[in-house]
Amino acid sequence: MNAGFDRIGLRRFAGTGDRLARAATIVSVSFGRSLLWLLAALVVGCGVWMLMPAKGNSAQGEAGKSGLAAVDPAPATTPSANQDATHATASGAQAPASVELDRLRISSQTWRRGGLGSKALVTFTLRNDNDYAVRDLKIVCAFTRRDGSHLTDRSRLLLETVSMNSRKTFVRIPVGVINVNADQTKCSVVAARRA
Known part of the structure; x- marks a missing residue:
């Protein structure tokens, strides 16, 4: 070198x-x-x-946003005006009018997988046999395995109005992430408000 x-x-x-x-x-x-x-x-x-869980998909998050509680069917007798006054809330506001849930029913329903097979898309027809329109419908879908054993429940709030004595079809409503073993579902209406 x-x-x-x-x-x-x-x-x-x-x-x-x-x-x-x-x-x-x-x-x-x-x-x-x-x-x-x-x-x-x-x-x-x-x-x-x-x-990490998504904040918008949880059933608790949707229930907290909506401010709805499950409404029991109205009793057979009509309450008097004095009883209505006693149902006022602590803030002084009147409680929402009760909805007869037994007159709201899902007449037909189907479901399919979406989102690469992880999400449930439900199509159903809701019949409103009440003499008033209803809105802010909350549905709960129970998913089961092929053998009938329960897997999970998913809920969804629908900010739609269904007219009195009519029916409305909701097409491919996403209700949430489901188990890969889910084979069947049964949806029902658990809460609603008068429109």
Whole structure:
């Protein structure tokens, strides 16, 4: 390596190429390791994010947003005006008028999978046999396995109005994420308001 560099005073630069090659190798190896650690952190972060529950899909979140409670069917006798006054809430507002849920029924229903097979899309016809229109319908669908054993329940609030003595068909309503083993469903109306 000393071939003639001594004579012109460049001996100190003779080993520079070797040192530069070693430094470049060290930098490239450490940069590659840093990229691998960054990639591993991204994969772990995405995995954790995918496993976190969505806030908008929970049945409790929908019930909390709607402010609805399940309404019992009205009694056979009509309450007097004095009894209606005693049903006022603590804030002084009148309680919502009761809806006869036994006169609201789902006459036909089907379901299919959507969203790469993980979500349930329900199609049903709702009959309103009441003498008044209803709105803010809350349905609950119970999913079962092929053998009939219960898997899960999913609820959905429908901000629609169904006219009096009529029926309305709701097409492909997403009710939530379901188990892969779900084979059958049975939906029913659990709450509604007078329109």
